[in-house]
Amino acid sequence: xxxxxxxxxxxxxxxxxxxxSETWRxxxxxxxxxxxxxxxxxxxxxxxxxxxxxxVISFQDYKPxxxxxxxxxxxxxxxxxxFTSSEFWMIFKNTLxxxxxxxxxxxxxxxxxxLMLNEVRHSFFKRSVQTLVYIPHFMSWVVIxxxxxxxxxxxxxIVNAVLETLGLQPINFLLNDEWFRPMYIIQVIxxxxxxxxxxxxxxxTAVDPSLYEAARMDGANRFRQMWHITLPAxxxxxxxxxxxxxxxxxxxxxxxVYLLLNSSNRNxxxxxxxxxxxxxxxxxxxxxxxxxxxFKGIVGLIMVIFANWLAKRFNEEGIY
Amino acid sequence: MSKxxxxxxxxxxxxxxxxxxxxxxxxxxxxxxxxxxxGSSEGESTDSGSDEPYAFSIMANLHTPEVPADKVLEKxxxxxxxxxxxxxxxxxxxxxxxxTAFATNSxxxxxxxxxxxxxxxxxxxxxxxxxxxxGPYLEEFENLSKLKENVLDNxxxxxxxxxxxxxxxxxxxxxxxxxxxxDNLGLEAPTTTEEFMEMAxxxxxxDPDGNGQDDTFGVxxxxxxxxxxxxxxxxxxxxxxxxxxxxGQLQPEFMFDEYVQTMDFFREMHENGYINQDFPxxxxxxxxxxxxxxxxxxxxxxxxxxxxxxxxxxxINPDVEFDVHNYVEGPDGExxxxxxxxxxxxxxxxxxxxxxEEDLKKILGFFDKMMSPEVANYAYWGIxxxxxxxxxxxxxxxxxxxLFEREVKPFQALEIGEPETNGRYVGYxxxxxxxxxxxxxxxxxxxxxxxxxVPLYSETYSQDGARLQQIITDATYQYILGQIDKDGFDxxxxxxxxxxxxxxxxxxxxxN
Numbered sequence: 015x016x017x018x019x020x021x022x023x024x025x026x027x028x029x030x031x032x033x034x035s036e037t038w039r040x041x042x043x044x045x046x047x048x049x050x051x052x053x054x055x056x057x058x059x060x061x062x063x064x065x066x067x068x069x070v071i072s073f074q075d076y077k078p079x080x081x082x083x084x085x086x087x088x089x090x091x092x093x094x095x096x097f098t099s100s101e102f103w104m105i106f107k108n109t110l111x112x113x114x115x116x117x118x119x120x121x122x123x124x125x126x127x128x129l130m131l132n133e134v135r136h137s138f139f140k141r142s143v144q145t146l147v148y149i150p151h152f153m154s155w156v157v158i159x160x161x162x163x164x165x166x167x168x169x170x171x172i173v174n175a176v177l178e179t180l181g182l183q184p185i186n187f188l189l190n191d192e193w194f195r196p197m198y199i200i201q202v203i204x205x206x207x208x209x210x211x212x213x214x215x216x217x218x219t220a221v222d223p224s225l226y227e228a229a230r231m232d233g234a235n236r237f238r239q240m241w242h243i244t245l246p247a248x249x250x251x252x253x254x255x256x257x258x259x260x261x262x263x264x265x266x267x268x269x270x271v272y273l274l275l276n277s278s279n280r281n282x283x284x285x286x287x288x289x290x291x292x293x294x295x296x297x298x299x300x301x302x303x304x305x306x307x308x309f310k311g312i313v314g315l316i317m318v319i320f321a322n323w324l325a326k327r328f329n330e331e332g333i334y
Numbered sequence: 335m336s337k338x339x340x341x342x343x344x345x346x347x348x349x350x351x352x353x354x355x356x357x358x359x360x361x362x363x364x365x366x367x368x369x370x371x372x373g374s375s376e377g378e379s380t381d382s383g384s385d386e387p388y389a390f391s392i393m394a395n396l397h398t399p400e401v402p403a404d405k406v407l408e409k410x411x412x413x414x415x416x417x418x419x420x421x422x423x424x425x426x427x428x429x430x431x432x433x434t435a436f437a438t439n440s441x442x443x444x445x446x447x448x449x450x451x452x453x454x455x456x457x458x459x460x461x462x463x464x465x466x467x468x469g470p471y472l473e474e475f476e477n478l479s480k481l482k483e484n485v486l487d488n489x490x491x492x493x494x495x496x497x498x499x500x501x502x503x504x505x506x507x508x509x510x511x512x513x514x515x516x517d518n519l520g521l522e523a524p525t526t527t528e529e530f531m532e533m534a535x536x537x538x539x540x541d542p543d544g545n546g547q548d549d550t551f552g553v554x555x556x557x558x559x560x561x562x563x564x565x566x567x568x569x570x571x572x573x574x575x576x577x578x579x580x581x582g583q584l585q586p587e588f589m590f591d592e593y594v595q596t597m598d599f600f601r602e603m604h605e606n607g608y609i610n611q612d613f614p615x616x617x618x619x620x621x622x623x624x625x626x627x628x629x630x631x632x633x634x635x636x637x638x639x640x641x642x643x644x645x646x647x648x649x650i651n652p653d654v655e656f657d658v659h660n661y662v663e664g665p666d667g668e669x670x671x672x673x674x675x676x677x678x679x680x681x682x683x684x685x686x687x688x689x690x691e692e693d694l695k696k697i698l699g700f701f702d703k704m705m706s707p708e709v710a711n712y713a714y715w716g717i718x719x720x721x722x723x724x725x726x727x728x729x730x731x732x733x734x735x736x737l738f739e740r741e742v743k744p745f746q747a748l749e750i751g752e753p754e755t756n757g758r759y760v761g762y763x764x765x766x767x768x769x770x771x772x773x774x775x776x777x778x779x780x781x782x783x784x785x786x787x788v789p790l791y792s793e794t795y796s797q798d799g800a801r802l803q804q805i806i807t808d809a810t811y812q813y814i815l816g817q818i819d820k821d822g823f824d825x826x827x828x829x830x831x832x833x834x835x836x837x838x839x840x841x842x843x844x845x846n
Binding site for chain 2: 077078079081100163167168169170186188189276277278280292293294295296297298299300
């Protein structure tokens with residue numbers, strides 16, 4: 015009995031060894047190829063993984079002059095402070111709300127836009143529209159928010175001037191918490207929708223034209239073709255982009271939100287990024303803001319794993 | 335097609351070059367940075383005997399859009415035998431840079447702090463002896479020893495001195511208004527808050543510019559409760575300066591009835607359209623623009639701004655007439671105006687970059703010479719005949735005020751002390767309201783409301799004060815906009831108390 019298990023274990027060991035040497039052999043054989051990924055690997059190690067060492071300050075009472083080695087350890091104190099703070103749920107909710115807007119309202123728009131552009135026959139028209147819609151992507155948020163400010167202000171803004179001439183009540187867009195979310199998502203759509211369209215259009219051009227021909231032979235109209243050929247063909251691209259989008263869950267554009275934030279809309283506009291900036295950089299609470307950022311990162315990671323798992327359940331290829 | 339390809343190729347090449355240039359640029363910059371850092375040790379090795387200029391760097395706030403030319407700096411360096419590198423940081427994000435530099439241990443040899451709030455934030459580090467205590471050295475320096483004792487007292491930490499101060503008039507707050515509009519409507523400068531409200535109303539409703547259109551309003555304000563209009567108006571109502579005594583105990587200003595009265599005052603102005611409707615999100619530039627282009631007629635803030643406001647306003651409408659005014663009584667018949675603690679900025683010397691006592695003395699030596707009339711004038715007025723002229727022993731900026739703005743103004747941030755102690759020329763202004771504003775600064779000193787917590791210390795305030803203040807700031811705006819009522823404001827005050835405010839009150843009172 016004993017000897018047999020021993021031998022079984024031995025065998026397994028042997029097998030493992032063989033496998034390992036097999037892998038080594040392959041690596042050796044293709045060493046040039048492996049050498050080629052080295053720069054990428056180093057990039058991630060040096061710029062992405064090594065700095066994570068700094069996360070330890072979220073468990074310390076970090077004082078810059080004492081350094082990481084000399085600062086006092088305080089355990090989970092900063093996390094406790096975060097979770098018990100009255101602002102935590104507000105920030106958490108706001109972050110998720112904006113994320114929901116991004117996924118459910120913003121995400122489908124480039125897909126719809128690219129499907130529409132794909133159906134345009136006139137190539138000049140198609141190309142010029144395509145160019146026009148992605149130009150806003152190159153504008154900085156400062157410019158976009160300033161333009162909206164100038165248009166929406168009550169002190170001589172054009173939108174309120176038009177409302178007034180139409181005999182309507184002026185609307186306080188800037189200092190009203192109800193208008194923050196619509197304003198946010200409209201600005202995001204205006205700036206980013208065209209950019210996203212390019213990727214989907216590229217995926218669409220890769221669809222085999224003979225499929226459309228066959229569908230037409232079977233009497234499918236344009237809408238049917240779109241539904242049964244184009245969309246399924248770009249499904250995997252959509253899924254991958256969706257997962258990546260979810261990974262960005264808490265990257266809602268710090269700059270953008272920070273610029274829109276003011277005293278009247280803080281209850282809906284304060285998100286993790288703005289909170290970290292104010293607490294960490296403006297008020298110098300390094301450890302606490304690192305803890306907040308750390309928490310945000312963990313939530314993002316969980317979301318990606320979840321989305322990927324979901325994609326696999328639907329028999330799609332995930333991102334890993 | 336190939337032509338296009340070629341063009342594309344050229345463009346790519348140019349792009350690459352640009353990137354390369356940008357990279358080398360930044361690397362050379364960081365290179366000079368580090369050489370500035372290393373400069374201290376360099377100076378040390380060469381100081382034995384030779385007259386090599388001592389090299390070090392200063393971090394200072396930049397109040398103008400552009401970094402100044404080196405012309406004035408060269409004069410200063412020549413006069414002080416130093417090689418100074420100034421790290422200019424835009425005033426708007428000075429706190430960020432200060433905290434980042436501190437967190438990464440890369441503060442230069444001399445660091446300006448910006449204001450009282452940042453000074454309080456650094457208190458912890460100061461107590462931990464991260465900065466040189468300079469008190470004992472001051473006597474060795476002829477000019478530094480002249481610094482005013484009472485102001486130095488305000489900047490002490492546990493009775494020890496760590497900073498040199500930059501003097502500023504105790505209160506420059508007041509009103510700048512459209513004299514021509516007031517004359518059109520037969521109004522005098524407001525002397526009570528009621529008259530102020532009446533002027534704001536008349537400027538809004540009575541067509542002060544006489545063009546038959548409803549295109550003006552009264553007060554122009556910005557998203558700043560302190561240096562905007564709010565705190566100054568609050569002073570008229572008799573609100574304490576940040577903290578005041580009530581029932582024998584120190585309490586924050588927003589727990590006083592006068593604060594609420596001020597909010598009601600603003601709420602009334604906002605409701606009636608006497609103030610720009612979006613003032614809680616208006617920038618200083620936009621605020622001043624309303625005043626310059628003849629949309630608004632009342633500006634509450636630093637009266638000294640009248641000079642620069644006039645220069646720009648005249649370009650739009652040559653008939654504009656401004657005037658300044660300070661005295662406005664509250665409902666209780668008294669006038670008061672909040673005061674700063676006698677300094678505008680402070681400079682500190684981190685031990686991490688100033689390694690030896692010898693280095694410290696050299697740097698203090700530099701600031702000592704900065705306080706001599708010759709060098710102080712370079713820093714404040716520039717070069718005589720080029721940037722200013724002497725009129726009756728006072729400096730008058732030449733007509734090319736843009737040149738002054740570009741080449742001299744940023745260096746005013748380096749001034750140490752004030753005219754009385756550093757002997758620089760006072761300003762000569764031929765624009766009458768500007769000259770009047772200087773007189774009113776002095777007049778204000780008869781009515782000052784001081785902040786009683788300046789010499790006190792509260793640990794909670796130092797750590798959490800800024801974050802807690804946000805609660806009150808938000809609630810104040812919301813109250814003025816009519817989004818919350820008195821109960822809502824009281825709830826915010828309760829929130830402030832429970833999140834650490836109670837501890838702050840307790841700590842200030844026990845250190846009193």
